[in-house]
Amino acid sequence: KNEVEQSPQNLTAQEGEFITINCSYSVGISALHWLQQHPGGGIVSLFMLSSGKKKHGRLIATINIQEKHSSLHITASHPRDSAVYICAVKRNYQLIWGAGTKLIIKP
Amino acid sequence: GAGVSQSPRYKVAKRGQDVALRCDPISGHVSLFWYQQALGQGPEFLTYFQNEAQLDKSGLPSDRFFAERPEGSVSTLKIQRTQQEDSAVYLCASSLAPRPLKTEGYTFGSGTRLTVV
Secondary structure, X not given: OOOEEEEOOEEEEEOOOOEEEEEXXXXXXXXXXXXXXXXXXXXXXXXXXXXXXXXXXXXXXXXXXXXXXEEEEEOOOOHHHOEEEEEEEEEXXXXXXXXXXEEEEEO | OOOOEEEOOEEEEOOOOOEEEEEEOOOOXXXXXXXXXXXXXXXXXXXXXXXXXXXXXXXXXXXXXXXXXXXXXXXXXXEOOOOHHXXXXXXXXXXXXXXXOOOOOOEEOOOEEEEEO
């Protein structure tokens, strides 16, 4: 069993829809990252959180340490949000990565 | 520089050829990481440097893989006698703190896509 599980693996939605991507992990962590990877591009760190909730623009990330679960939400989704979203948990100095969720937003 | 720079951006190697991948971290960043990302997968940890010291190389898949950071800044990942299964994106990340604390983030490079034919 993978230590970090993401769902769904693939998600296609219409512009404007509310998007939720989930991440569950099975190990003790010190922080959790949500990252965005565009095709052919590098990885951009969106959030790092260890408790509660963070918001940047249309992106919201939440984490429940007791349940070992985090969610990434995108409000008013736009085609430029199309990318792979990766959840990674931080244990000591290492990041343990999920396989990613490929998001496609259609106009 | 302003970000983590990796070169080359793309590399095609013939099976058996040696390759060297370069990472220029953000100036002053103490921690440097290499990750390997196979197609459709999340990145896998390869190795970690704190300044010039390679503190963890547990993720290197075989003794054909070698990484160095001799002056505590630029790092090179070398793969000897490349095999087709080495085809992947190799990502470099740096962080200001040694053993990054939970309040520290990572800055990633754009990666080097290695294709072994």
